[in-house]
Amino acid sequence: MNELKAKLPSKFNRSVASRTTRFILFVVTTIMLIAGLGQMRYVRSIVAEETNRQASRSMDGAIKIIDNRLSNVETAVNTAASYAYMLAPQESLCNTLLQKLMETNDDIAAVTLLYEADYFPKHGRYFAPTIIRNTDGSFETDEIGGPENNFCYLENDSNWVYSNKYDGGYWCEPFIDTMSTNRAIVSYSVPLHDNSGHIYAVLCADVSLNWIHDIVEKAKPYDYSTVFIVSRDSQYVSHPDNRMIQTVNIIEQARKYRDPAYIELASDILNLHSGIDTVDMITLIDNDDKAESNSTSVLFYAPIDRVQWSVCFSIPEHKIMEGADALRTNMLILLAVLLAAISISLYYIIRSQLAPLKYLAKNTYDISQGNFSVRLPEMHSRDEIHYLRDAFDDMQQSLATYIDELQQTTASKASIESELHVASEIQMSMLPKIFPPYPDRNDIDIYGELTPAKVVGGDLFDFFIRDEKLFFCIGDVSGKGVPASLVMAVTRAQFRTIAAHEASPERIVTTLNDTMAEGNDSNMFVTLFVGVLDLPTGRLRYCNAGHDAPILIRFDQSAQVNEVPCEPNVPVGVLPGWKFSLQQTMIDPGTMIFLFTDGLSEAEDIAHAQFGLDRVNNQALSILASGSLTPRAIINQMKEAVNAFVGEAEQSDDLTMLAVQYTKKELDVRYQNRITLPNDVQAIPELNAFVDEVCENVGFDMSTTLKLNLAIEEAVVNVMNYAYPTGVKGDVDIEAEANDERLKFVISDSGTPFDPTAKAEVDTTLSAEDRSIGGLGIHLIRQIMDTINYERVDGKNVLTLRKKLTKNL
């Protein structure tokens, strides 16, 4: 397993289990968070609603209780006032009135009867009897009239006795009873009228606000909520902090903070509206819990119309949502635990499920190393992994079979290849391979090269010199490989056979075509260029059978690269009986004939662009410019250029190049002589005399002279016998010319075309019975002369015979 791990790149080190687990974890977390958020929102809304309901219920209860008790006080006082006319006007009975009132209602902390000035002359100007309820329930009688308590005077517009002006029952603003108990108090006062309707006294009952505080404290919706009551003069009637009562003015406080929301809230409260608002606690109430005072609170407020107070519940928001927040925390913890549990179990489950894959991978790796005998792990589950294992099993068996077959195929292929290799050697041995081919000739230089695309190729080139004529050809068989190579071999052999006794290229090609086209069932064909260069004169005769036109590279005042004008004809092997046309041109000494197959011009690079004729021409020009124009140089340079162009691309076709350079140098003529004879053998002695004279002049000995006589006579007699039909008179011109190297005889006539060199060689080994009478003459000429050369020029047969001056037979 470790070697497998080492084999795998590090990026594969993460397992499917961890990746899948992470993915599922992400999805589950997202879903749960979204669901949880929705749930929390819902829970919070329910809590808020419940809080509202609870707060308004509490609010209703508190207001009802307070209102009830105040109503009771009001009723008691009003009742007392209704019968006061019986008691109040008499000094001795006024205390009875007060006492009865005190007894009627336990909430009344004190009652006072304020008489108008000088009502009882005996008591002077001010008289205000009062009864105060002590803490133990006993009553204490007192009289508080006096200049020091000027608030008791009916003439004064004091808060306490405002009812005499109001002329009805009246709840005063709460105040602190500074006179006696120092308790927060609120008073209800009723004016007493005499029979004439004049107000002679005010009955006033004090109610301690302590119980209000107790009531609202009990009525508040939650323990942690704060409750306070604001009176119509913007003072606190009830507040958790007693010091605030009657000391803090909330509207002034609001203005002090310059908070518009707060001012609006304060106005709402003072205008006796009811509502809910969210406030910043620090501004509204100086809460006892300082730590929480800077949090926001929800404020519920509603009026007690009877006394024009507002009851306010303040509930810290965080307290409202305490439960919900705790629930959220719990949920998150639960979620985390759940996810952790899911992840861990998922990871191990997937890992255990995928464990067989690891073994499968290891075994497959072994198989890939060529070990086909590895047994794949057995599996009992019926799942995809099992199918995978079975598939690998099949693959393993197929691979083993395939490899076996491959080995057999490879073996047989190897034997074919070795045969092909031999075939390639045979094919290559057909091509000229010794360069320079004619080291002792100074008039011709040749270099050729064939690079097959496959082991064997369908290109060919060949050349040989016969009778001072260079026969050369280049060809390209359709297709590649073995079939092409067979046709190539046949073509080359045919070329040699036909050209051995046929010097005219168009007839060579025509004959070749007829031979090849006959029974050409496989429809193979050959593009072929055949050239015959007459070495003494530089006359090039050629015939093109559908091949690329060769180019002529020469320096004639300027560098020149020209295509040899070619009639395309048809390729060899296509149309039997096709008459191929002959073309000819003169080749100046120094000129290079460069022949190639389309493997050069159509060589392709990776992008399938072709090398092209322009590049061929440019290369030719550049080598011409470099001054080293030799056949080997131009082919090497062309090969380098095409290789550089092709680059990495595979060689698409056989590549063949043949370069023929005509390098003849003219030597000074030292001796010249001529004679014209009729076509009559009786003129032969004249010829003999002429030859003797020539031989003497160039310094040949008797023996050589005799043989030259023989050769020239044979040649001339040939013309006399064959060039002119019987009975037709004609002339034979014999020209002799010598330079420092050789003696040349040129025999020309105007007769019918007759090429003596095309005759088959006689067999000199036959017995007398089998020897034919003819053919001896041309045999003798070949034996005696160094070269023999026939040309048909301007309607004349021209036979040129040469003999080196230094050579003696």
Added chain:
Amino acid sequence: MKTTFKEEDKYFVMYFEGRLDTAASAQTEEEMKPLYDCSGHDIILDCTNLEYISSSGLRLFLGLLKTAKPKGSHVYIRGINEDLRQVFAMTGFINLFEFK
């Protein structure tokens, strides 16, 4: 060109003198006719004074050989000089005739 026919012992002998070129071959062919009737005789072609021979002359020799051989007659060549021997060698005639 001049030829002389002689019967010497059992041999028919013909002496050639001068140049046996193409021009002379027609006349020589006529003069060689007696040699064709050679039953019971061997033939000697005396070339001691033969200066030159062309293929026409060689053809005459070969024609004689082809006629004489079936009759059981041998054809010998005598006294041939080195240059002409080389011509015989070039043509392979040296293998056909017997030399004395």
